[in-house]
């Protein structure tokens with residue numbers, strides 16, 4: 001009788017809990033069973049492991065071979081347990097021995113736990129290792145929970161995973177290479193990390209956009225303070241054009257952020273190179289709640305999570321399903337989204353900036369100088385009410401764009417994105433140094449300490465409260481935006497003109 005215990009990782013959301021792979025060989029009629037709530041995929045792994053061992057020149061042991069994946073209640077999809085199972089089979093059948101542990105065969109048999117080794121990889125029938133999804137999430141998780149571990153992955157995954165700082169990652173192309181490493185005959189070399197793709201915004205430059213000075217200014221404020229923004233106006237006025245230029249003025253992702261973003265994308269089955277560019281997600285208004293929020297039997301991240309650390313662009317916001325609009329409240333409030341399924345709760349991060357557009361009325365031409373609106377007043381009200389209440393309350397900047405009077409040709413070209421980005425980056429540094437986050441994320445408690453107003457600003461606020469009967473929530477939102485305006489000017493206090501400017505971006509919900 002012989003037992004080997006190896007460690008691997010499962011995947012729940014972005015979390016990768018430890019899975020013990022126990023391989024047991026006993027005398028008896030030849031059989032090969034896998035237990036531990038293994039789904040069809042894991043059962044297929046039995047056939048792959050058998051073929052891969054034989055193709056690699058090893059014997060498949062005769063006897064009762066039992067594999068137990070524990071704990072039993074974790075979801076164990078994908079073939080990533082092939083590699084630890086195959087190595088376990090080789091250990092219990094005595095076809096491979098671990099280099100450091102061979103001096104004391106008895107110890108190995110008593111406690112054959114390869115304590116610091118985490119193995120994950122699918123095997124092809126030829127014995128080659130095939131990349132599986134979630135390598136980056138596994139690496140991030142291992143680095144958090146057991147930083148001393150050595151992670152052995154298929155070469156392609158190892159290159160991804162090697163980006164995680166402080167973790168030893170070994171990449172192998174075949175089962176035989178992993179065996180060569182374990183018995184010391186041919187150690188694997190550390191994986192070199194995949195290169196970080198530098199930010200390249202392909203969404204166009206702000207200089208291509210002429211006029212619309214108020215909206216340009218608001219876009220800069222949104223970028224600088226992490227504020228959400230709603231642009232309204234007739235078709236063709238430049239709403240989408242402006243919104244799509246947002247990523248080009250946002251500061252680059254840090255190394256840790258780019259890892260996080262890439263691992264979420266990998267989960268949704270998207271291949272995203274490790275890039276310093278912030279995500280920009282633009283789902284169509286016909287998208288389902290599950291597509292936006294995330295979901296499915298094995299919950300996958302939705303658009304709100306794919307936009308994490310970046311921008312969620314919702315063109316024609318009122319056209320989105322009511323349930324989609326309502327579901328946005330949770331991530332806008334908590335910066336994450338919890339997806340519950342039967343006995344499984346998955347939490348995905350969803351800290352994004354909402355950028356939305358809407359027409360002034362269903363036909364789009366209300367208020368346009370040359371086109372006539374054909375909407376009935378009650379339809380206009382219904383349309384506008386779709387973005388009212390709690391949703392609009394969470395959008396700091398609300399801008400109405402009107403057609404420029406001059407011809408496009410006669411307007412001077414706008415400032416280039418690179419220049420705006422420079423100012424935005426400076427403002428980010430100021431906020432992070434002062435409060436460790438962006439102004440849009442300031443809690444009510446932090447607000448008093450951070451958004452200090454000078455006397456003139458206080459007087460102005462008093463007059464505005466009297467005149468417009470502002471709610472407490474509205475005041476806090478205006479203060480956050482005013483703080484961003486002051487940060488762009490590098491001013492320590494909020495002054496009256498900062499406040500006056502911030503106030504004009506809150507027209508809709510006051």
Ligand SMILES: [Zn+2]
Nearest residue numbers: 361363373375
């Ligand atoms: Zn209309």
